[in-house]
Amino acid sequence: MSGQRTxxxxxxxxxxxxLAALAVATVKNEYYFFAAYVVxxxxxLATAWNILGGYAGYVNFGTSAFFxxxxxxxxxxxxxxxxxxxxxxxxAAAVGGALGFGxxxxxxxxxxxxxxxxxxxxxxxLETVVINWRYVGGATGIQILRPPVMEPFDSYIKMLFIVIxxxxxxxxxxxxxxxxxxxxxxLRAIRDNEEAAECTGVPTLRLKLLACxxxxxxxxxxxxxxxxxxxxxxxxxxxNLTYSxxxxxxxxxxxxxxxxxxxxxxxxxxxxxxxxxxxxxNELNVLVVGVLLVIFVVAAPEGxxxxxxxxxxxxxxxxxxx
Amino acid sequence: MTGAVQAYEVxxxxxxxxxxxxxxxxxARVRDIVLGAALALTIALSLYxxxxxxxxxxxxxxxxxxxxxxxxxxxxxxxxxAFGLATAVTGLAGALLIIVGPVExxxxxxxxxxxxxxxxxxxxxxMPGTLVAGLILGVSESIVLTLLGAxxxxxxxxxxxxxxxxxxxxxxxxx
Amino acid sequence: MSEPLLRIDGVSKHFGGFAALTEVSIAVAxxxxxxxxxxxxxxxTTLINCVSGSLRNESGTITFAGENISKLPAFQRTRRGIARxxxxxxxxxxxxxxxxxxxxxxxxxxxxxxxxxxTHGEAMAILKEIGLxxxxxxxxxxxxxxxxxxxxxxxAMAAKPKLLISDEAMAGLAGNEIGxxxxxxxxxxxxxxxxxxxxxxxxxxxxxxxxxxxxxxxxIICEGTPDSIxxxxxxxxxxxxx
Numbered sequence: 001m002s003g004q005r006t007x008x009x010x011x012x013x014x015x016x017x018x019l020a021a022l023a024v025a026t027v028k029n030e031y032y033f034f035a036a037y038v039v040x041x042x043x044x045l046a047t048a049w050n051i052l053g054g055y056a057g058y059v060n061f062g063t064s065a066f067f068x069x070x071x072x073x074x075x076x077x078x079x080x081x082x083x084x085x086x087x088x089x090x091x092a093a094a095v096g097g098a099l100g101f102g103x104x105x106x107x108x109x110x111x112x113x114x115x116x117x118x119x120x121x122x123x124x125x126l127e128t129v130v131i132n133w134r135y136v137g138g139a140t141g142i143q144i145l146r147p148p149v150m151e152p153f154d155s156y157i158k159m160l161f162i163v164i165x166x167x168x169x170x171x172x173x174x175x176x177x178x179x180x181x182x183x184x185x186x187l188r189a190i191r192d193n194e195e196a197a198e199c200t201g202v203p204t205l206r207l208k209l210l211a212c213x214x215x216x217x218x219x220x221x222x223x224x225x226x227x228x229x230x231x232x233x234x235x236x237x238x239x240n241l242t243y244s245x246x247x248x249x250x251x252x253x254x255x256x257x258x259x260x261x262x263x264x265x266x267x268x269x270x271x272x273x274x275x276x277x278x279x280x281x282n283e284l285n286v287l288v289v290g291v292l293l294v295i296f297v298v299a300a301p302e303g304x305x306x307x308x309x310x311x312x313x314x315x316x317x318x319x320x321x322x
Numbered sequence: 323m324t325g326a327v328q329a330y331e332v333x334x335x336x337x338x339x340x341x342x343x344x345x346x347x348x349x350a351r352v353r354d355i356v357l358g359a360a361l362a363l364t365i366a367l368s369l370y371x372x373x374x375x376x377x378x379x380x381x382x383x384x385x386x387x388x389x390x391x392x393x394x395x396x397x398x399x400x401x402x403x404a405f406g407l408a409t410a411v412t413g414l415a416g417a418l419l420i421i422v423g424p425v426e427x428x429x430x431x432x433x434x435x436x437x438x439x440x441x442x443x444x445x446x447x448x449m450p451g452t453l454v455a456g457l458i459l460g461v462s463e464s465i466v467l468t469l470l471g472a473x474x475x476x477x478x479x480x481x482x483x484x485x486x487x488x489x490x491x492x493x494x495x496x497x
Numbered sequence: 498m499s500e501p502l503l504r505i506d507g508v509s510k511h512f513g514g515f516a517a518l519t520e521v522s523i524a525v526a527x528x529x530x531x532x533x534x535x536x537x538x539x540x541x542t543t544l545i546n547c548v549s550g551s552l553r554n555e556s557g558t559i560t561f562a563g564e565n566i567s568k569l570p571a572f573q574r575t576r577r578g579i580a581r582x583x584x585x586x587x588x589x590x591x592x593x594x595x596x597x598x599x600x601x602x603x604x605x606x607x608x609x610x611x612x613x614x615x616t617h618g619e620a621m622a623i624l625k626e627i628g629l630x631x632x633x634x635x636x637x638x639x640x641x642x643x644x645x646x647x648x649x650x651x652x653a654m655a656a657k658p659k660l661l662i663s664d665e666a667m668a669g670l671a672g673n674e675i676g677x678x679x680x681x682x683x684x685x686x687x688x689x690x691x692x693x694x695x696x697x698x699x700x701x702x703x704x705x706x707x708x709x710x711x712x713x714x715x716x717i718i719c720e721g722t723p724d725s726i727x728x729x730x731x732x733x734x735x736x737x738x739x
Contacts (some may be wrong), residue, residue: 124480
């Protein structure tokens with residue numbers, strides 16, 4: 001990882017934050033922040049998913065579980081202990097990480113399709129447990145009254161927007177670090193050929209567990225502000241499988257080999273979803289995800305990154321030799 | 323178009339004019355037919371997979387695709403055929419299902435769980451295993467339903483699945 | 498012999514009802530050039546899989562450098578000094594040739610001191626030795642058969658092993674290519690690495706090995722010097738049938 005690139009990344013990140021702050025100061029229509037929040041939230045989820053799903057090749061359908069757990073932890077901390085948002089996010093990340101570790105122990109010994117099926121199972125079981133647990137509100141969930149907004153923000157949603165942008169920057173930074181380090185190389189070896197990786201000294205189970213833990217922590221961290229965004233959590237919506245599907249579709253559409261892929265995919269798909277929700281209907285959302293996913297898996301399995309690379313190659317080979 | 327969605331439930335009703343005792347008789351008879359059809363379908367599939375060329379090719383493509391290619395069979399065609407066959411049989415199963423109870427679009431979750439559960443419990447590739455596994459699942463769901471109530475029911479299939487994956491990933495009858 | 502580097506004691510392995518290995522016992526001395534032959538399906542690769550840790554043997558023990566490694570996961574065995582190449586090459590397809598070697602360098606050879614290691618330079622050195630230096634940046638899914646097999650060996654070498662198991666590295670290669678691979682193996686052995694060679698190409702095995710064992714249907718049927726093996730009636734029968 002060259003020092004120059006790292007500087008470039010952090011300058012870019014600062015620029016993004018600056019842009020977000022500018023938007024908060026100038027844009028009056030709050031609707032944009034509600035929509036942007038959802039899109040950025042998906043950037044976090046897609047990036048988190050890609051750490052295990054894209055880098056290591058273990059397709060995880062359990063995003064909804066970690067996301068929902070994050071939301072629930074956050075809302076319970078607010079309701080019973082009035083903790084500030086920052087601590088909620090950290091706590092959610094901790095629980096998400098622990099859950100990721102546990103789920104990983106349970107499922108990562110299984111290869112391929114069995115792993116994926118097991119992650120669906122964990123999600124549904126978790127949701128069922130929550131539905132039946134009166135302390136966390138059962139099927140009706142928990143509601144809260146939003147605490148008053150902090151300085152210097154003048155509206156709650158603007159504050160949440162900045163928060164989720166910060167979480168996204170952290171998530172992408174972590175993904176980038178993993179990708180360019182020996183961890184990323186080990187994960188790629190696992191994805192290419194797990195048996196060969198194991199015989200070349202890669203501790204496959206440990207690395208997979210690490211990826212699963214970090215992935216879970218980030219997904220839960222994305223879920224924590226949701227509690228404030230909505231003002232309530234309930235099993236049906238917080239554990240909705242659409243989060244799992246979207247978190248999977250976005251990296252596949254954007255490209256799984258590089259950290260920019262999930263970002264592109266999330267921004268693209270997220271924006272399309274918001275537009276569809278406003279212009280047509282909320283339910284058509286899922287259809288859009290499905291159709292785009294099928295198109296990309298069939299026609300462009302390497303995602304948008306892959307298409308860009310192919311374009312670059314074609315342009316490069318067209319250039320006359322110097 | 324507004325943003326409202328309604329999940330329509332579809333079911334088969336018996337003519338309310340018919341007297342109750344006869345109604346129950348009809349229901350029982352129809353359920354027997356469904357059971358018989360399901361059994362017949364399973365046996366037919368099992369025979370197809372073991373006795374016909376295409377059926378064995380389907381099993382082969384999972385075990386050793388290059389070898390299959392060397393035998394002059396196009397694995398892609400086999401997979402396409404298998405996919406189509408599976409979808410067709412599932413459609414048939416759905417048709418039988420509606421005789422037994424109401425069907426609505428959001429049921430997919432419930433049946434994904436049950437299908438995966440039965441397949442994992444049985445062990446990949448074992449047809450007789452699926453009958454046994456289906457039985458185990460049905461009985462377990464009924465027990466949980468009676469003891470703990472309907473809100474726990476969705477977790478049964480997935481719970482059994484996880485347990486089986488944990489202790490014996492190849493299933494009860496798998497190799 | 499003095500303490501063997503690798504000792505396989507009564508190892509058995511079944512797949513369902515099929516007995517792939519039955520009570521196999523072998524001792525390999527440090528620095529030895531050991532040949533393992535046998536007809537197809539005799540259990541050679543299964544035995545290697547049990548030694549490298551890709552498979553678990555059901556009974557018997559495997560001892561390496563005095564330590565019982567029968568229960569260790571494969572990556573621990575590699576870290577203790579056992580490296581293997583795969584019969585059908587398994588490169589890391591998304592990586593270049595060079596990067597394929599950096600994986601074992603990072604995870605085995607330089608585990609404790611990664612920040613100080615020049616993995617790039619070391620990988621290039623290995624590639625030069627094996628004759629793949631000009632393909633360093635080629636994606637590994639674009640190599641020819643010979644190059645793939647050389648990569649398999651190079652990757653095993655990058656793990657700085659004490660024991661290198663070469664699983665049919667020369668299958669399908671032409672005469673001079675076989676010579677190239679054989680030279681590399683001789684060089685490695687001269688540097689102190691114990692080598693177990695599994696091969697079907699008899700001249701290679703006979704030229705290379707100091708001791709040869711022949712497997713058939715999961716059992717050892719003959720053990721001895723290359724000359725005695727070639728003349729052994731049982732071995733001839735195993736290969737030629739009848």
